[in-house]
Amino acid sequence: MGQDLIKRILIIIVQIIIVASIVFSAIRFMPGDPAVLVLGTEKGADPEAVAEMRETLGLNQPFFTQYFDWMKNAVTLDFGQSIFTGTDVTESIMERLPKTLELAFLAMLLATFIGVPLGIAAALKRGSIADSIVTTFAAVGISFPVYIIGTFLILLLSFKLNLLPASGYVSFSDNPLEHLQKMALPALTLSLGLASTIARMTRSSMLEVLNKDFIQTLRAKGLNENKVIFKHAFRNAIISVITVIGLELGNLIGGTVLIEYLFNYPGLSSLLIQSIDNRDYPLIQGSIVFIATLYILINLFVEILYGVMDPRTRKQQ
Amino acid sequence: MIKKMLKNKVFVVCFLLFIVIIVLSVIGPWLAPQDPLEINSNKVLQPGDSENILGTDEFGRDIFSRLLLGIRPTITVALGATFIAFFFGSLLGMIAGYLRALPEKLIMRGADIILSFPPILLALLVVGFWGGGVKNLIIIIGIVYIPYFARLAYSSTIQVKGLEYVQSEILLGASHVRVLLKVIFPNILSPLIIQCSLTMAAAILLESGLSFLGLGIIPPDPSWGQMIGEARGYIFSYPMYVIWPSLLLGLTILSINLLGDSLRDILDPKLKIK
């Protein structure tokens, strides 16, 4: 296990370096002059301003000199300053990152609390309402983009029923209740895709376990049905459910991009969209490296977690 | 095979829908009753009437006409990206599975690297530096889905390669090209075709997502995702504006997904999930 872990971590470091290199190279291989694009048509016509901007972007240095400088700084989490606001890139990211993580975490919790009971209900009574909800849920969840589902939720829950606010953000320390209210819709929208996957997984693994011999034996022994289902069957089904949650955690981070934009939620992903709109290249580079690294680290964490949790994978290693 | 296809009702319905979508993407602009790009400040965000069946948007443009025009970029991007992913992914995957050794390592590690980005993030990276537009979207979405085809082609090739009919072809003195294209490729085509329809649906999802963020198809040309993004600002004043493109987009993706599922049932009964 120990040796394998070191190997995994080495691979991940290489992966992150490659990702960072791609992100760095992107600006160098752009069509057109990035400096002119940043300045816009008016200022971009002024050669002095362009030269200054090229200096700021580091474009007047040879490729490899800039590359190694950039990588060296990146290791110390220094991605330079935002061209637009002049603030430190890492600082801006660090301010936004917890908000995105909170959103993803809340969505995960919600998805589990929606998905698991629904899946169990569907498995226990095939053909029941819960069962058809799971099936429809799955088809819709795969085909309708999150932002459309979000739009419909806004129309229903804030426009028609006036239950929840549709956008904005209030920090927890300012007003805990309002904070949660404003988080509710984005988190719910983000959670639905995962909830549908969890429900399907719970359903199928419960069905599989319920058909196993040891469950039949327990029933034959006259054990209380509730005990059979929750103490024995569910316990055995839970591993595959946790696996799915882990696998989807990374996709949840990807999902925040569209959700944050739809709900005007000031997280890391909307910072990225904003910086793309502003052609704020250092900020784009910084945010993408951060999000990609987060994604890779989450996947590593999940993998390690399995190793600890599932005795079968432990033995293989 | 064709009999089996006609028997599968889901397939027939979805396939017809698919044809309709493709045809509309070609002739849609000519069917448009109004000029989809014409701005009319006198009738902004009007509900439907006899002239504008589904009403007008924030610039007074006819929503129905824009919906008709908006299919084209979406379908062009989806078909183009799927083709790129299918072509390069299958080719690379087959080479990796057939030659093994170094090509296998290079190709499959490369696929892993692309997969270590969430798809939308990779697309944002490229769009952020290169800009949106149909051409860029085709290329980048195509690249994003190459690894899926590569992995599929790779594992199928390894399976088929050990079979006796491939070995006998090698014994007869066939060249690598012939073994790959004439013997292996036809025998791994079914799963790749199924993957094509799933990739098309995913490509539409990704393109419309980028357009929704205002980073995909470049305005004023409409696309469904972009219309949803714009309509988002008027969701309370004129909800139907956002509902129409949302429904059309969702149903399009749904029908292509179902097409893929039914195709799987027809082509590969073994994979059918009980």
Next chain:
Amino acid sequence: MENETILEINNIKKHFPISKKGLFSKPTDYVKAVDGINLSIKKGETFGLVGESGCGKSTLSRLITRLIEPDEGEVIFDGQDFLKLKGKALRKERQKIQMVFQNPFESLNPRMKIEDIIGASFDIHRMEKGEERRKKVETLIEKVGLDSKFLSRYPHELSGGQRQRIGIARAIALNPKFIICDESVSALDVSVQSQILNLLNDIQEEFNLTYLFISHDLSVIKNVSHRIAVMYLGKIVEVAEAEELYKDPKHPYTQALLSSIPIPEPDTEYEKNPIELKGDIPSPVNPPKGCNLCTRCPFVMPICHEQEPELDEIEKDHNVACHLYSTNSELKESKVL
């Protein structure tokens, strides 16, 4: 049968690494599928190779044809070092050795018509086209006893025996000199088996072919072969004329194999006292030290655990790898049989 050697195999080896997960880890264990085999096959004969499944006989056939590249050793075919050939030269030369495969349901490309399966050779070597190709293919399918109406069909429309005939037609299309029949009849019903064996026999005479006939089935091997080699755990343990081998098997493993065939009236020594081996075949990953059979052999001696026996000619044209018959030691005295 002529006395000229057509195929000579010298000390051929193939060890498959057991791959471990991970990027940097090197394989530490190997499956010793073929572990140093010497054989020579004469022109025009049918050479039988018999052994239990997993003993490495299929791997050996693929090493000879270079479907798998050997780790070391030599294959001299028709006076030519077959393992040195590369690229085009290899593609040209390898058509002289063909195979008839085991599984009739896997050996024909399901996406091709029978006509194209048999005609593939002509396409590959850019030989006959169009009408001429059609005629050649028709001749071939008639040679293997099938009607030419099958040409427009697909493999799944044919029975196992018919498919095996197609496989034979494909193999002889390029006029090969040598055909390896790898368990070619073991997937077929007994009645169909004999038809296919007869067909193989007819074709051998007509085309002056040499066969390497691989099977786990002793009765099939006995009927077709002139000479027979017995294989155990990647090694040859005994080679002899077919009749001699069945009448007077020397190696304990061969004796055990033959004992497992039920015989109505036993008359030889070992038939009256059947030999049974203890336990299961050891894993080819960790074969025992010394003689491979030492863990199971009823006549095991101390030296069997120490030293690997060589394949020696103990009688004319009868080679055995067993310390019981060692020519070079005093052990000969303690011979049991």
